[in-house]
Amino acid sequence: MITxxxxxxxxxxxxxxxxxxxxxxATICPLYDKLSKSNIKHILVRHEQxxxxxxxxxxxxxxxxGVCMTTSGPGATNLITALGTAYMDSIPLVALxxxxxxxxxxxxxFQEVDxxxxxxxxxxxxxxxxxxxxxxRIFKEAFHIASTGRPGPVLIDIPVNVQNHKLEFFVPGEVxxxxxxxxxxxxxxxxxxxxRAINSAAKPLICVGGGIFTAKGQKELKQFAETVNIPIVxxxxxxxxxxxxxPLYLGMxxxxxxxxxxxxISDADLLILIGARVSDRAVLLPARVGKQTAIVHxxxxxxxxxxxxxxxxPVVGDAKEILTQVMNVQPEIKSNEWIELLNSKKSKIEPxxxxxxFGINPKAFVNLFTEKxxxxxxxxxxxxxxxxxxxxxxxxxxxxxxxxxxxGTMGYSIPAxxxxxxxxxxxxxxxxxxxxxxxMNMMELATICQNxxxxxxxxxxxxxxxxxxxxxxxxxxxxxxxxxxxxSPNIPFIAKAYGIPARTIDNMDEAEEAINExxxxxxxxxxxxxxxxxxxxV
Amino acid sequence: xxHTISVLVENKSGVLSRISGLFARRGFNIDSLAVGTxxxxxxxxxxxVVEGDDYIAEQATKQLNKQIDVIKVKKLNRDEITRRExxxxxxxxxxxxxxxxxxxxxxxQGQIVDLSxxxxxxxxxxxxxxxxxxIEMLSHYNIIEVARTxxxxxxxxxxxx
Numbered sequence: 001m002i003t004x005x006x007x008x009x010x011x012x013x014x015x016x017x018x019x020x021x022x023x024x025x026a027t028i029c030p031l032y033d034k035l036s037k038s039n040i041k042h043i044l045v046r047h048e049q050x051x052x053x054x055x056x057x058x059x060x061x062x063x064x065x066g067v068c069m070t071t072s073g074p075g076a077t078n079l080i081t082a083l084g085t086a087y088m089d090s091i092p093l094v095a096l097x098x099x100x101x102x103x104x105x106x107x108x109x110f111q112e113v114d115x116x117x118x119x120x121x122x123x124x125x126x127x128x129x130x131x132x133x134x135x136x137r138i139f140k141e142a143f144h145i146a147s148t149g150r151p152g153p154v155l156i157d158i159p160v161n162v163q164n165h166k167l168e169f170f171v172p173g174e175v176x177x178x179x180x181x182x183x184x185x186x187x188x189x190x191x192x193x194x195x196r197a198i199n200s201a202a203k204p205l206i207c208v209g210g211g212i213f214t215a216k217g218q219k220e221l222k223q224f225a226e227t228v229n230i231p232i233v234x235x236x237x238x239x240x241x242x243x244x245x246x247p248l249y250l251g252m253x254x255x256x257x258x259x260x261x262x263x264x265i266s267d268a269d270l271l272i273l274i275g276a277r278v279s280d281r282a283v284l285l286p287a288r289v290g291k292q293t294a295i296v297h298x299x300x301x302x303x304x305x306x307x308x309x310x311x312x313x314p315v316v317g318d319a320k321e322i323l324t325q326v327m328n329v330q331p332e333i334k335s336n337e338w339i340e341l342l343n344s345k346k347s348k349i350e351p352x353x354x355x356x357x358f359g360i361n362p363k364a365f366v367n368l369f370t371e372k373x374x375x376x377x378x379x380x381x382x383x384x385x386x387x388x389x390x391x392x393x394x395x396x397x398x399x400x401x402x403x404x405x406x407x408g409t410m411g412y413s414i415p416a417x418x419x420x421x422x423x424x425x426x427x428x429x430x431x432x433x434x435x436x437x438x439x440m441n442m443m444e445l446a447t448i449c450q451n452x453x454x455x456x457x458x459x460x461x462x463x464x465x466x467x468x469x470x471x472x473x474x475x476x477x478x479x480x481x482x483x484x485x486x487x488s489p490n491i492p493f494i495a496k497a498y499g500i501p502a503r504t505i506d507n508m509d510e511a512e513e514a515i516n517e518x519x520x521x522x523x524x525x526x527x528x529x530x531x532x533x534x535x536x537x538v
Numbered sequence: 539x540x541h542t543i544s545v546l547v548e549n550k551s552g553v554l555s556r557i558s559g560l561f562a563r564r565g566f567n568i569d570s571l572a573v574g575t576x577x578x579x580x581x582x583x584x585x586x587v588v589e590g591d592d593y594i595a596e597q598a599t600k601q602l603n604k605q606i607d608v609i610k611v612k613k614l615n616r617d618e619i620t621r622r623e624x625x626x627x628x629x630x631x632x633x634x635x636x637x638x639x640x641x642x643x644x645x646x647q648g649q650i651v652d653l654s655x656x657x658x659x660x661x662x663x664x665x666x667x668x669x670x671x672x673i674e675m676l677s678h679y680n681i682i683e684v685a686r687t688x689x690x691x692x693x694x695x696x697x698x699x
Binding site: 116117120121124125128145177178179180301302303306307 | 547548552555556559560563596597600601603604605606607608609
């Protein structure tokens, strides 16, 4: 017989868990006690929300569930934003929370909160463990649910006494949930319809979303687009699905996207959506697009198909699998006419990389920065104007672009970068944020120092919440409210207080040399870029 | 338009709250919801009546299917199902009114299941629209309380979910 806590540790080891991001407290102490005797590494964060984001960054790079753990009550509620962030972007997480004694459940005792109830809308599934004997089965199921089908966060709430109860440990067999059988292979009839639609289209267009990474189908996507000769646009979550300098890639679409990408969407006669949700930020007028354009929607989640855009040909399944199936039917190779038309328009639109009278041109900076980075770097973009500057101007080749796409959670970049670095220590990992988002995650500098994490941080500093300021300018008659960040600390001083070298630049002439200095430094480095408060997002 | 959806779910705690939460969150209007176990004690059947257009019905079905604890979902065709609902109505009445009420109950094929000098309780099990008629008729008297179970339904003939 072993204790519930020992069974949890053993279950985690069975699942191949190597690292957990967490923050302790009274109701999770039995688990921490047993975890210390395991080879599983624990990273102490400085705020529970970041435990979730770090697990998220880890999961996205490692392509398996990230694990985070917190105590009950406020520890658990602090985790909620990270779970919501992961849910919106379909990131596999397993979150463990301590809970009060089963005999006290429902009595509003110290640090009790109904966390499974609280997170129901944005977890894929959750468990409240009432019986220690269920631990092996529950953990096996949780990792299965989190990582298969459309991935997402799964929460396991474990009362403190259950962690101490004894059980006979067993290794569970294959998971068999009768209500959960994700479809992987595309329906053969639908695949044929897709090919016929491609054959009869004059202006086909691929729109790729984050689902392509989940399916590990980047190679198949590139092959498909190149073979059939179809141009590609991406959602924010789909950035990097093909190299951003690929001749068929037109850029990100949507409200803050590239003009040419949006133009392609409205001109196309066939839109092939792959692992994309078609959110309001991606397609502003879905009703109109659906009317003029035939839509093929490939997604592993049937509930996404037809939710925002009326679809002509739905194909449920794994994107990689389906692309291979489509290729096997050999759709006609499309002529260059449509691509040449798009390219002629594309070449007329030059990005605005001109020097600014005051400060850094953030668009030019992102472009230069990512040019200097190794091809396989991992770029973590935060939320705000900085996210849009990053999304539109970064060059991603064989690396990844990680950001909070669906929920738009400020403060995501630094913890996500920490998690990504743990997942792949060989890669150069950068976090680009604004001075607003930096102040939502700067406590994680301590996590960086404690664990000798090497990430490169860029803070775009304009002393404003720039994106909100822009909304207030356009929609509220320039009535700037609560967007002034006066009172913020000297950010390089903050970094230096943690022993992290830092530097400020306010002129593009210094940019290249400063980037070189940052990249040659072994260890975390912070570069602050002063940006004009009136710099626009697009 | 009303849609009747039959849902087979794992008989576990928390399932009902997940499903009702899902409907609230996505803005689907539940007209009625009835739940009970099936021939298999590990499986419950939830019968939902949802108000909305075809888009809502399709979305509701898909979102239900997405739930891990949902085993099967079927939108039932109105003309191909047997629908039933049970109602209890307590009416306050004078001795002079009793005969009239008994007549109504008889015509509607209900039953009087409880009686006191000033009240009587009517039970009726029938199609929801018939129950509406009963309540409408009784509303001319003094209805004190109504309890309805919500619609349950099964497909006609050999069809099953």
